Amino acid sequence: GYTDTDSIRIQLPEGYVIEGLPKPLDVKSKFGSFHSGIQVKDKEIYITHRLFMRKGVYxxxxxxxxxxxxxxxxxxYGGKIILKKE
Structure with a gap:
């Protein structure tokens, strides 16, 4: 199997606020697991995706x-971040 981790930092443009974010997600199955977390701190959005795929024959x-x-x-991975002007 393998693990793939993505960490993304997005800095909000001046004069914009967050109107919508994707919801965090945790999924577990016999094929693997996936975790998605989103945090907002000081005009920055931090997104973490962690995918683990189990090795196997199905x-x-x-x-x-x-x-x-x-x-x-x-x-x-296709989730949308919605910003609006203040």
Whole structure:
């Protein structure tokens, strides 16, 4: 298996405030796990994504569950941050 960790720091432009953020997410399955965390501190947004994929051989019957797990992860990577002018 493998682990992939992404850490992102976004500095808010002057005169803008946060109107919306993606919700944090924790998913666990037999295929692996995913954690997404978001923190706001001093006009900066910190995003952490941690994906762990288990090594294994899975049956064709498990394909739908695997795709569901991957869609949940992909949906979080595509989350939107909404800013508005003060």
């Amino acid at each position: 049956s064709p019957d498990e394909y739908a569950a695997f795709i569901d797990f991957r869609k949940q992860v992909a949906g979080q």
